[in-house]
Amino acid sequence: MSIKLDYKPVVVLTDYMYDSIQPFQDVYDRAGFEFRPYQCKTAEEIIQVAKDADAVQVHFAKITKEIIDALPKCRLIVRSAVGMDNIDVAAATAAGIPVANVPDYGIEDVSTHAILLMLAITKKFNILTRTVQEGMWDYAVTKPVHRIQNRVFGLMGCGAIARCAAKKAQAFGMRVIAYDPYLKQDQVNDLDIILKSAKEVAQESDVVSVHLPLTSETKEIIDREFFGWMKPGAFLINTARGGVIQERDLLQALQTGQIAGAGLDVLSQEYIEKDDPLLQMNNVIITPHAAWYSEEAEFTLLTSAAEEVVRGLNGEPLKHPFNKIPYAKQL
Structure with a gap:
């Protein structure tokens, strides 16, 4: 059934x-929805x-099973971001509630940031600046530095952002390998x-770039x-989620010289x-956690998240149903 003509859907934003x-x-006004933004703690x-x-x-708010069970009218949950680790997707699925995200708003921005971190850490740009x-004018403080051309760029996870980063690494003359258990070779x-x-990516890569969901x-x-x-002599880059790295082990690897360095946009705590x-x-x-940000990405993120809510509540198929429930229940 389609939505009742005299009914104004209510959308609550928990935090931002x-x-x-x-x-x-603007999106909700055009759709004729009632929009209520909050900063819930x-x-x-x-x-x-x-x-x-x-x-x-x-x-960022955590949407737990307790919350989901207490919202009997809720027909859709949308996260205005990519990662879904703050939502109990299993509980939503059990309740028949579709969960969606916006996975494509920052592909260009995050992939560029991964390359930026790679260039900066391999060139030791922080030391130079x-x-x-401090008054020194000596390139030799960074010795040794090696060019990245003909080096191996290893991806942990090979989704849309990783693939975009791969193209950019290849433009610098790097060879790209990847670990992704959900892909077959003919797909890439x-x-x-x-x-x-995963072991081969770790062993063979000169730069490991992490693109795994948590x-x-x-x-x-x-x-x-x-x-x-x-x-x-290898470097680790993470623009995905901090929790995919055991940070005590990372610190030890850096302190002992087990790896050469790291460029991190995310940590286990924000x-x-x-x-x-x-x-x-x-x-x-x-x-x-700046990799996602550009003015263009932020605008796309906000409009896309709201447009996904409008699609769902209007009975249209969701563009990015995370839990594979493509339609929201209709009134």
Whole structure:
């Protein structure tokens, strides 16, 4: 059944970190939906504000089974981001609620940031800029530096962002290999990417770029054993999720010279203390989960998330149903 003509769907936004949410509002105004943005801090707050919502839109807030079970009117959950580790997808699926995300808004931006981190850490750009600011004018402070041409760029995960990063690495003359258990070789032949095991990617790569979602299968998959497989001169790049790396093992690998360096845009916690040992190391560059951001990406993200909600509540098939439920229940 289609939506009742006299009914105005209610969409609750649980939280957000954007300077402006006007793109959300514009989409919902055009659709004739009632949009209620909040900055919820607890599960109780989410339940209270979303108890009559047809759809819940979420950014960082955790949507647990407790919350899902307390929202009997909810017909759709959409995350305005890529990763879904803050939503109990299994609980939503059990309740018959489709869960969707926006996986394609920042492909260009995140892949470029991965390459940026690779170039910066392999060229030791942080050391160069810091020493110039300190009054030194000597390239030799970075010795040794090696060119990346003809080196191996290894992907852990080979989705859309990784594939875009692969093209950019290939433009620098790098050979690309990848680990992705959900792909077969003929699916990436046209991209000139060779699929390998995780161990082979670690052993053969001069740069390992992580593009894995955070799931029970991938949590801390980059650990002591993985670092032990890597070349002593290899670098690790992570623009995916911090939780896929065991950070104690990473720190040890960096401190002992087991790997040459790391460029990190994400950490297991979305902040870092000033005295964290990672910040004291010359062979580490850290950015504050900034890979996704450009003005264009932010606008696309906001409009695409809201448009997915409108599609779902209007009875249209979802563009990106994460739990494979393509339609929201209709009134």
